[in-house]
Amino acid sequence: MAVRDTLLANLSTSLSSTNVSTSSELPFTSAGVELYNKNMKKLYLDVDKNARTELFSTLDNNDVWQQEIIVNGYLTVDAKNEPTDIQTVVDTVVNSRLSVANCYLRECSVTNEYSDDRNTYTFEFRFLTI
Amino acid sequence: MAYIAVNSTGNFVALKINADGVDYDSNVSAAFVAGNANVMTVPALQEVTLNASPGTFRWQQLDNASELVVTTPSTNSVAVTLVMDDTTFFSNVAATPALVDIVNNKTKVYFRLGWQGLSSGDRFIQGKGYLTALAPTVSPGSPVWTTPITIEVDGEYTRGNVA
Numbered sequence: 001m002a003v004r005d006t007l008l009a010n011l012s013t014s015l016s017s018t019n020v021s022t023s024s025e026l027p028f029t030s031a032g033v034e035l036y037n038k039n040m041k042k043l044y045l046d047v048d049k050n051a052r053t054e055l056f057s058t059l060d061n062n063d064v065w066q067q068e069i070i071v072n073g074y075l076t077v078d079a080k081n082e083p084t085d086i087q088t089v090v091d092t093v094v095n096s097r098l099s100v101a102n103c104y105l106r107e108c109s110v111t112n113e114y115s116d117d118r119n120t121y122t123f124e125f126r127f128l129t130i
Numbered sequence: 131m132a133y134i135a136v137n138s139t140g141n142f143v144a145l146k147i148n149a150d151g152v153d154y155d156s157n158v159s160a161a162f163v164a165g166n167a168n169v170m171t172v173p174a175l176q177e178v179t180l181n182a183s184p185g186t187f188r189w190q191q192l193d194n195a196s197e198l199v200v201t202t203p204s205t206n207s208v209a210v211t212l213v214m215d216d217t218t219f220f221s222n223v224a225a226t227p228a229l230v231d232i233v234n235n236k237t238k239v240y241f242r243l244g245w246q247g248l249s250s251g252d253r254f255i256q257g258k259g260y261l262t263a264l265a266p267t268v269s270p271g272s273p274v275w276t277t278p279i280t281i282e283v284d285g286e287y288t289r290g291n292v293a
Contacts, residue, residue: 062174
């Protein structure tokens with residue numbers, strides 16, 4: 001099961017009582033506009049990005065590899081009139097990282113960017129597993 | 131000048147040990163004859179350091195502008211770090227006990243270190259000694275067990291080529 005699916009399943013429940021909902025669509029661009037800019041107050045998650053990096057190098061090719069999975073999430077809200085529970089929403093999205101099991105590192109960072117009257121939150125989930 | 135590279139499959143550093151309880155002191159090579167089921171190959175080595183340090187004794191004389199020196203017996207050891215392998219660490223290889231048991235029981239081991247593998251003709255150095263300095267470690271940022279092990283060498287190294 002992709003990490004994106006796990007996060008979506010968790011968020012669709014945990015955000016149900018907030019002013020923000022989730023979309024199972026990918027954050028693609030339609031007519032030159034990203035879906036998350038078109039459909040504000042909907043959280044979009046991108047597909048898993050995978051990388052294999054070496055945790056331990058050994059002298060006989062018994063190297064220990066770790067898998068790094070990065071998932072980006074996007075949420076745009078009206079900057080002039082943000083949902084009253086936006087901080088709860090952000091905290092909930094960040095905490096959803098804990099729904100992903102079997103990882104020894106589960107991080108999520110949040111950045112935001114203003115464009116006209118829109119405020120776009122970008123979440124970067126990062127998971128490491130052996 | 132020919133350097134000793136160990137980065138290709140046939141040239142990987144190889145460390146074999148035999149702790150089957152048989153006395154091979156008079157002929158360590160006998161512990162590693164082809165087909166000996168009691169020989170354990172220690173996998174996943176990360177770092178190998180072979181120490182051969184003759185001791186020295188220095189003194190000064192009033193009739194000499196520089197110190198004089200003689201050698202004293204060598205201190206020999208082989209230090210390795212490795213990623214712990216569940217099999218070799220906790221299971222015996224025929225009559226050779228698991229690594230953790232060798233350390234616990236202070237069992238004498240015979241070892242052979244292949245500089246570039248241990249195929250026919252490859253150079254090796256070998257000897258006997260005791261496994262010490264076992265210190266498995268793991269941490270959240272490094273969640274796989276690794277450990278150093280030192281072979282405190284009893285006596286001299288011998289070297290040769292695999293038959």
